[in-house]
Every structure is written in C-alpha cells, then in structure tokens.
Amino acid sequence: MAPTLSRRQLLGLGGGAAATLALSGCGGGSSAGGSGGDASSTDLTWQMWSASTAEVDAWKKVADIAGRASGSTIAFQTAAWNDYWTKLTSQAASGQTADIVSVQSLRAPQFAQLFTDLSPKLADMGVSESDFDSSILDALKVDGKLLALPYDFGPLVVFYNKTAFEQAGLALPAMGWTQDDFLAAARKLTSGNTYGFFAGAVPDSIIPFAMSQHGVQAVTSDGELDIDTDEWRDTLNWYRSLVVTEKVASPLPAAGSQAAATNQFLAGNAAMNIDGPWSLINAKATASFEVGIAPMPVGGSGSKTVTAGSGFGVSTAAANQDLAAKATAGLVNVESETYLGQSGRAFPARTAQQSAWYEGNQVQDAQEVMDAMIAAAEGYRTTAKWTQVNNEWNKYAVPCFNGDSDVDSFIQQVMAQA
Amino acid sequence: MALTGAVRVTDATGSPQAPAPPRGTKRGDGRAASAFLLPGAIGFVAFTAFPIVASLVMSFFDWPVLGDPSFIGFGNFVELFTTDPVFTTALLNTAVFVLLYVPVNIVVSMGLAVWISPRIVGRRYYRVLFFVPAVTPMVGNAVVFGLLYTPRGLIDSVFQTLFGVSAPNFLGSSAWALPAVVLMSVWQGFGYNLLVFSAALDAVPPSLTEAAAIDGAGPVRQFFSVVLPLMSPSLFFATVLTLISSFQVFVQPYILTGGGPGNSTTTLVMYLYQSGFQNFRLGFASAIAWVLFVIIMVLTAIQFLGQKKWVHYDQ
Numbered sequence: 001m002a003p004t005l006s007r008r009q010l011l012g013l014g015g016g017a018a019a020t021l022a023l024s025g026c027g028g029g030s031s032a033g034g035s036g037g038d039a040s041s042t043d044l045t046w047q048m049w050s051a052s053t054a055e056v057d058a059w060k061k062v063a064d065i066a067g068r069a070s071g072s073t074i075a076f077q078t079a080a081w082n083d084y085w086t087k088l089t090s091q092a093a094s095g096q097t098a099d100i101v102s103v104q105s106l107r108a109p110q111f112a113q114l115f116t117d118l119s120p121k122l123a124d125m126g127v128s129e130s131d132f133d134s135s136i137l138d139a140l141k142v143d144g145k146l147l148a149l150p151y152d153f154g155p156l157v158v159f160y161n162k163t164a165f166e167q168a169g170l171a172l173p174a175m176g177w178t179q180d181d182f183l184a185a186a187r188k189l190t191s192g193n194t195y196g197f198f199a200g201a202v203p204d205s206i207i208p209f210a211m212s213q214h215g216v217q218a219v220t221s222d223g224e225l226d227i228d229t230d231e232w233r234d235t236l237n238w239y240r241s242l243v244v245t246e247k248v249a250s251p252l253p254a255a256g257s258q259a260a261a262t263n264q265f266l267a268g269n270a271a272m273n274i275d276g277p278w279s280l281i282n283a284k285a286t287a288s289f290e291v292g293i294a295p296m297p298v299g300g301s302g303s304k305t306v307t308a309g310s311g312f313g314v315s316t317a318a319a320n321q322d323l324a325a326k327a328t329a330g331l332v333n334v335e336s337e338t339y340l341g342q343s344g345r346a347f348p349a350r351t352a353q354q355s356a357w358y359e360g361n362q363v364q365d366a367q368e369v370m371d372a373m374i375a376a377a378e379g380y381r382t383t384a385k386w387t388q389v390n391n392e393w394n395k396y397a398v399p400c401f402n403g404d405s406d407v408d409s410f411i412q413q414v415m416a417q418a
Numbered sequence: 419m420a421l422t423g424a425v426r427v428t429d430a431t432g433s434p435q436a437p438a439p440p441r442g443t444k445r446g447d448g449r450a451a452s453a454f455l456l457p458g459a460i461g462f463v464a465f466t467a468f469p470i471v472a473s474l475v476m477s478f479f480d481w482p483v484l485g486d487p488s489f490i491g492f493g494n495f496v497e498l499f500t501t502d503p504v505f506t507t508a509l510l511n512t513a514v515f516v517l518l519y520v521p522v523n524i525v526v527s528m529g530l531a532v533w534i535s536p537r538i539v540g541r542r543y544y545r546v547l548f549f550v551p552a553v554t555p556m557v558g559n560a561v562v563f564g565l566l567y568t569p570r571g572l573i574d575s576v577f578q579t580l581f582g583v584s585a586p587n588f589l590g591s592s593a594w595a596l597p598a599v600v601l602m603s604v605w606q607g608f609g610y611n612l613l614v615f616s617a618a619l620d621a622v623p624p625s626l627t628e629a630a631a632i633d634g635a636g637p638v639r640q641f642f643s644v645v646l647p648l649m650s651p652s653l654f655f656a657t658v659l660t661l662i663s664s665f666q667v668f669v670q671p672y673i674l675t676g677g678g679p680g681n682s683t684t685t686l687v688m689y690l691y692q693s694g695f696q697n698f699r700l701g702f703a704s705a706i707a708w709v710l711f712v713i714i715m716v717l718t719a720i721q722f723l724g725q726k727k728w729v730h731y732d733q
Contacts, residue, residue, distance in 0.1 A: 087697060093483045113484060193570050253568040254589035254675050269570065388697050395678035399592050404679065413680070416503075 008154070018036035026096050044327050045098035045311070047077040049084035058345050063180040065339070066330030072323055074100070085387075088114075099318035100328055103148050104310045105139035108224070109384040114146040115313040116321060122146075124322065125329040132332075136309040139379030149332045152279035153309025153344030155373035156208045156380075158182075158296060162273040163289035164189055173294035175303075175372060179212070182272075182297035199249035200261040201397035205274045207306055207380070210235040213299035217306060217358035218389075219381035225389060225418040228411050236400075236407045242405040252398045276308065277370065281344040281361050293369050295376075303338060305373050306380035309349055329375050389417045473704040481701035494705035505706070507681045508689040511596060512665060516683060518600045519607075519664045523658060527608040531615035532641070545616060552609035559675035563602040564589065568672070589675050592682040599670050599683055606670075607663075611656045618652035619645065650729040658721055665714050686710050 046063060050056050056078055063074040077088050077098055085107065091097045092114050103111055122129065127139060129150065136153035140146065141379050153162075158173065168188050173181065186196025198367055199205065203218055210216050215232035241250045250270065252262055265273035266287050275283070283291045296303045311330050318324040330336065337353040340346040342360030346369075358364045383389065400410035420468055480486040498505045535545045551559060566572045567588040575583035589599040622645050630640045646653070668687040671677055677692065679685035684692075686706060694703030 028468050089483050090700065251569055251587045253587065254564065254595075316444070385697075391676075391692070391696060395676060396680055398590050398679035399682075402587065402590050402679070404592050 009280050041088065042072045042323065044100060044318075044320075044324055045075045045077060046100040046327075046331070047079075047088070047098040048102040048312075050078045051080065051321065055345070056355050058340070058343060061339065062331055062336045064150055064224070065333070065336045066327050069335075070323065070326035070331055071329035072327050088124040097315040097317050098319070099315055099324040100331070101315050102310060102312050103140070105136060105150075105153070105308050106380060106382045106386055108140055109142050109382055110166045110382070110386060111225065112142040112147060113144070114315055114317075116316050116318070116325075117145040117147075117150065118302075118313065118325060118328070119144075121144040121322070121325045122166065124327050127329050127332075128367065133307070133351055133373070133374065135377050135379040136188050136311075139381070140313075148311035148313030149328055150309050150311035150349035151332045151337065151340060152278065153181045153307050153349045154347045155307045155370070155377045156204060156274050156276050156296075157305065157369060157373050159190075159265060159275045159279070159283060159401055160292050160294055161265070161268065161287075161289050162292040163263045164194075164268070164271045165292075172292065173297070177294065177297050178289055178411070179299050183242075183248070184244065187246065188241070190248045191270065195250045195270045196248040197242060197272045198261045199239060199263045200253050200263050200274065201394050201401065203393050204308075204380075205261065206235065206239055207237045208274055208296050209239060209299070210305060210379070211304040212296045212301055213238070215301035215304060215385075217378065217381050221381070223381065223383060225383050225385075225415065228415050232411065233407055235311055236410065238402050240403075240407060243401045250359075251402050255270055260320065262287045262322065277347040277357075277366070280363060280366065284363070287382070290401045295369050296375050303376055305377045306379040307374065307377045311333075311349070313323055383418075385417055389414060392417050420639070424476075425725050440632075453661065456510070473707055476701045477704035477708050479701040481699070483698040487701065490701075494702045497702070498705055498709065504681055504689055506685060508686050509683045511681070511683060512667070512685045514596060514602060515667055516661065516664045518597070519603055519667075520657065520660050521663075522531075522600070522604050523608050523611060523660055524653070525610035526604060527656070528615050528653075530608070531612050531619055535616065536684055545613065549609040553604050555667045556606055559606050560602065560670055562675050563598075563605075567598055590648040592679050595675050595679060595683045599674055602674065603664075603667065603670050607660070609658065614652050615649065618649040622648050636706050647730050651731055654721070654729045655724050658718060661717060662714055665710065665717075669692060 041195060042136055044335075048059055050059060056076070059078070060076050063076045067074045067367065068074075073161065074099040075381060078084075084102075088097065088101065088111065089370050092111070097114060101111075101114060103115070118125070132150055133153055136150040137146070139147045139153075160173060162172065165185070170185050170188055181199075189196035196340060207217055210218070213235050216229065216231045218227050218232075219227060220226050226232075243251060250264070261270075261273050262279060262283075264270045265275075266283060268287075268347075277293075280291070280293065296305050312328050314324040314328055332350065334350065334353060337346075337348040337350040338356045341353050343357035344357070344361045347357050358367050396410045396413040399405040400407060436559065476487075476490060476492060480490050480493065481486040530548060531545075534541050538544075555658050568574070569587050569590070573588070574585040577583060579622075588594045626644050626648070627640050632698045635643065666687050667685050668691065671683040671685055671688050672691070676685045677688045687710070690703050690706040690710070693699045693706060
C-alpha cells in the first residue's frame with residue numbers, strides 16, 4: 001500500500017517546518033565577528049565606531065590601504081559611538097571580538113584585557129615608536145603593555161568665538177594669556193542670555209584647568225583616582241564660582257548632556273569652551289561665527305593640559321596574531337595618516353603627518369597653539385572604572401556647580417568610584 | 419497567541435469519511451499539537467522563560483561581563499538593602515514618581531474623558547489629539563521636553579517675557595527634576611487611559627442617569643453615585659496597568675536627566691540599567707529586577723484583593 005499522508009500528518013509536518021524556519025531565523029547572523037576560522041586565512045575583521053556614511057567611507061578607504069600594506073583583506077564593522085562600547089563589551093564576554101579592535105585612550109584601562117601587547121611585535125610590524133606623539137602612545141599603554149597604535153590625538157584647548165571677542169573690543173587670547181585675562185574676557189562677553197564660558201559637567205572640561213592651576217590630573221601617575229586633595233578642592237571651587245558667583249557661565253542644564261557644551265558654543269550662547277582638535281573642523285564648518293583656538297590660560301602651574309586620542313590594537317582572540325598586527329600597522333602607516341589628516345578626519349598621531357591636517361584644512365593658524373599645548377600636555381590618565389567615574393562626575397557636578405550642593409559632597413560622590 | 423491557534427486547528431480535523439468523532443483526546447492528536455505548539459513554545463522558552471530563570475540564577479552570583487561569575491548566595495540582596503547607598507534613593511524616587519504620576523494621570527485622563535463625553539463639537543478630533551502623545555515615541559517626546567525645560571528654552575523664555583524672571587532650571591535642580599519628569603510622563607501617558615475611560619463612559623446607559631436626574635440628583639451626584647460605580651472595572655484596569663508601568667519608568671529620566679542631578683531622578687529601572695550596562699554588574703542588576711518584580715507583584719495582588727470592595731462587575 002502506498003504510504004499516504006493524512007491531513008493530520010500533513011498539518012504536523014507543516015508545523016514542524018514552521019518551527020524549523022523559526023529556528024533557522026533565530027540562528028541567522030551568527031557568523032558576524034571575526035577570530036573564528038583558521039590561522040592561514042588572510043581575511044581579517046576590524047571594528048570601529050563611526051557617526052556618518054562619509055566617515056564609514058573614509059574608514060573603508062583606510063582598511064584598503066592597510067589591506068594592501070599587509071597582504072590581507074580587512075572587513076570593516078561599525079557602530080555608533082555609545083553602542084560601540086556596549087557591543088565591544090558583550091562581544092568580549094562571548095569571545096567574539098573582531099581581529100582588530102579600536103579603542104579610545106580614556107577607555108584603554110577598562111578594556112586592557114582584550115588586547116595583545118604590541119611592544120614586542122613593533123620591529124616585525126615595521127613600526128618605530130618615535131614616529132608617534134609620545135603622550136598619546138603613553139596613554140595607550142596599560143601596565144607597560146602597548147594596547148594599540150594611535151591614529152589621532154589632541155590636547156584639550158580653549159575654543160573661542162572670535163567674532164564675539166572682536167565685537168566686544170577684546171584682544172584675542174594669545175600665547176601666555178592668564179586666568180585673569182580669561183575671567184575678564186568672560187565677564188565682558190556675558191550679557192543677558194549669552195555667557196562668556198560654558199562650564200561643562202564632564203571631567204574633560206575641568207582637568208585642563210586643574211593641570212594649569214596645580215599640575216594635577218584626576219588620576220595620579222600611579223593610576224589611582226584622587227580628587228580628594230586641596231589642589232582639586234581649589235580648582236573645583238574656582239570653577240564652581242564661574243557659575244555661582246561670577247555668573248560668567250550659564251547654570252548647567254541637565255546631567256547626561258555631554259554634547260551640551262559644544263552645542264551651546266556653536267549656537268553662540270557661550271563664547272568660550274574646552275574642546276579638542278577633533279571638533280575644530282566641524283566647528284569651523286558649522287558655526288555662524290569665526291572659531292579660534294587658544295592655549296589654556298596660564299595659572300599657578302603654567303599653561304598645561306592633557307591629550308586624549310584613539311588607536312587600533314590586536315584582539316587576543318585574533319587567530320592570526322602576526323597578520324593582524326601587520327594590518328594594524330597599516331591602519332596607521334604614513335599613507336593612512338596622511339589621508340586621515342588631509343581629509344580632516346583626524347589630527348594624526350604620527351608627528352610627521354600632522355602638516356597634512358593643517359594644510360589640508362586651512363587651519364595653519366591653529367598650529368602655534370597646537371604645538372605649544374602638545375608640548376605642555378600629559379596623557380589623560382584614567383582608571384579601569386572610568387565610565388563609572390565619568391557618569392558620577394556628570395551627575396553630581398550639576399548640583400555642585402549650580403550651587404545646590406558643595407564641592408566636598410561632589411568629591412565624596414566621585415571618590416566613591418575609586 | 420500561537421498556542422491557542424494551534425489547538426483550534428487540531429480540534430477541527432477529522433478524516434472526510436468518518437463523522438466528527440466524539441470529544442476527547444484521540445491518539446495522534448498529541449504529535450500534531452506539539453508540532454504546532456513548537457514555534458510558539460520555542461519563542462516562549464528562548465525569549466521569556468529562559469531569561470527569567472537565568473536572571474533569577476544570576477541574582478545569586480557576582481556576574482561581571484568579563485571574567486568568571488562566582489556564587490555569593492543572597493549577597494546582592496544583602497548589599498541592596500544594607501550597604502548600597504543608591505538603592506534606597508532609587509526606591510524612594512520610584513515611590514515618589516508612582517505616588518505623583520498615578521493619581522495625576524488618572525485624574526487628568528478621567529477629567530478630560532468626562533469633558534469630551536457629551537456630544538461636544540469635534541469630540542472625535544479631541545480624542546485623536548489627546549491620544550497622539552501616547553503613540554509618539556517616548557524618546558522623541560523626552561528630547562523635545564528637554565529643550566522646553568532647558569535654561570533659555572521655551573518655558574524659560576515665556577517666563578522672562580511674562581514675569582521678567584527666569585524659570586527654574588528644571589532639569590538641573592535637584593528639587594525640580596523629578597516633578598519635571600512626572601509632568602512629561604503625564605503628558606505622554608494620559609491619552610491611553612483617556613481612551614479607556616471614554617469608551618467606558620459611552621457604555622453607561624443614559625436611562626440610568628436620566629432616572630437619577632428625575633430622582634433629583636445633580637450632575638456631580640450623578641457622576642459619583644451612578645457613572646463612576648459603573649465605570650469601576652475600567653478604572654480598576656487603568657489603575658493596575660498605570661501602576662505597573664509607572665514602577666518601570668526608565669526612558670524619561672534616562673533621556674531627560676541621566677538619573678541626575680546627583681541621584682535625584684534615579685529610578686529603580688534606571689539604577690538597574692546603570693548597574694547592568696554601565697557598571698557591568700549583571701548579578702546585582704538582576705537582583706534589582708527581582709526586588710522590583712516582588713514589589714509590583716505584591717502591590718498588584720493588594721489591588722486585586724481590594725477591588726472586591728469597590729469594583730462592580732454587574733450592571
């Protein structure tokens with residue numbers, strides 16, 4: 001008798017097929033992430049944050065340059081800045097990171113365990129440390145391990161509204177201007193709803209002042225968070241007074257608005273702001289006024305600041321460590337860095353290629369300030385829990401700088417993250 | 419949904435020759451039923467049951483994202499209720515949010531539902547208008563409210579024009595931040611309850627209010643003694659759902675204030691998120707989730723017990 005299927009059996013089969021479909025649907029896409037596969041393959045993966053299609057195109061071009069230089073094929077994976085760190089963490093938890101991983105210097109201690117130490121490989125990679133700015137190279141080292149090769153960096157400096165300065169009849173801030181000059185200018189530029197300065201609630205806005213006033217960072221050279229000091233108390237009280245007593249900076253709007261400083265500056269609501277060269281080209285293109293950069297005003301310790309930047313390193317999970325290292329070197333070779341500098345994507349960490357940034361973007365006038373501040377800068381030191389420190393800092397700086405609470409309680413809350 | 423669908427299909431089967439068999443379990447139904455249950459069941463197990471069990475297990479571990487988990491028994495719960503400084507604040511903030519939000523939401527949505535319930539001109543348009551905030555994405559609403567609240571924002575400008583003084587720095591002040599978050603949430607959330615109440619009002623038979631009017635009851639007496647008791651099942655439904663959702667408040671403080679200034683708008687779910695996804699303490703975050711679950715469950719159970727006294731199901 002020929003086997004026939006009853007309607008019930010057919011229905012059963014149908015249900016089973018549907019289940020299989022659902023299952024395969026769920027399982028799709030698991031091939032993402034590199035590191036699997038054999039060590040002889042020349043296919044590599046590289047993950048990097050990006051904010052626009054133009055940026056993605058630029059990074060793909062850099063991937064091509066590095067691929068040619070190292071004899072590999074580099075697949076580019078990307079996510080938006082905030083998602084990138086969440087994605088990296090969850091991928092790391094399941095051992096699925098790409099072969100080449102991008103990291104910002106401030107987050108290097110947090111992700112240190114994901115990276116291979118590049119120091120012993122530098123000779124094979126054809127890389128000489130002396131080609132790179134030393135402060136950013138140091139910032140990408142954790143416990144003596146070189147986690148990544150830097151592609152960009154920059155000192156935190158003062159961005160100012162040149163048009164507003166000229167309209168107010170003020171001398172433009174020049175080399176050697178002091179904190180008294182800064183305060184006098186801020187007073188003159190404050191009227192009604194426009195303010196002289198934007199007092200940001202993030203550590204980046206304050207650390208350069210602490211450096212210039214007392215030569216201290218939030219993290220000591222031993223890697224310990226320490227702002228429970230007289231020096232920090234003094235700087236924080238001075239900074240707070242800009243909002244509370246001098247009223248040359250607007251009350252802080254809300255915690256969690258990291259972009260607030262840049263936006264207020266670009267909208268013309270605050271005439272001065274602390275920022276880095278990575279924002280300069282966009283600021284010049286966006287602002288309806290002329291944007292200038294000035295050195296940190298001279299305080300008790302001089303005109304000092306910190307540098308931060310980002311780089312690329314090899315994941316410990318990469319199957320072919322040597323090839324990934326060579327490709328990483330390619331991502332920051334002379335050709336890549338010249339391209340990134342010229343197109344305004346990055347202020348090159350390779351010192352010889354920095355001229356490409358100035359010339360390619362008509363920002364030669366910034367060179368004097370940049371050179372001086374780079375020379376006077378330390379690498380921005382952070383801890384493995386810097387994300388938490390940053391969050392708490394941001395949340396408690398708002399009531400402190402608005403005058404709702406005092407500096408001591410701010411210090412206590414931030415130090416709880418040590 | 420998939421489960422009931424699958425069962426219904428197997429019930430309706432039967433070979434063409436045989437008359438419909440008597441009800442009861444027939445051999446062979448089981449396999450087909452399982453096959454149809456499978457897709458739904460896999461989804462349920464993978465995306466609901468497993469995560470619930472996993473989070474319960476994780477709440478007894480110190481579970482970092484990177485590195486190995488270690489069993490610590492009730493350690494996370496003990497830390498929450500004894501040494502952790504933020505949890506008590508988050509619990510208190512959530513309680514304040516619920517106590518402000520739920521009554522205001524119910525009163526506003528009920529008030530507006532009553533206002534548009536008579537045949538006023540453009541009633542249907544009002545309904546749509548009031549429902550729009552509830553269907554627009556909350557993130558977008560929060561961003562817009564952030565701009566309204568900020569110094570030099572719309573509210574501040576109006577204050578300066580009308581009164582010559584600045585408005586409070588709503589999101590930057592520890593005293594104002596939570597009320598500002600509540601206000602935004604009410605604006606976002608009242609439309610849903612308004613629809614529920616509006617439908618319930620329409621279902622009240624006019625003969626009852628007319629009879630009450632003939633007996634001499636004024637509009638207020640009619641509302642509280644006739645209409646409201648008839649609406650009590652809807653009111654109960656709306657209160658339970660609003661209470662549960664308000665305990666889970668997250669997006670509003672996340673976008674508007676980031677939990678600050680200080681911890682003044684850190685709610686339980688906000689703290690859960692920070693613990694799990696910013697500080698990467700997954701076990702600790704799971705413990706918070708289970709505490710929240712127990713709180714919501716107990717309060718909902720109390721509401722269900724209490725409904726016997728005030729909810730009327732027969733008309």
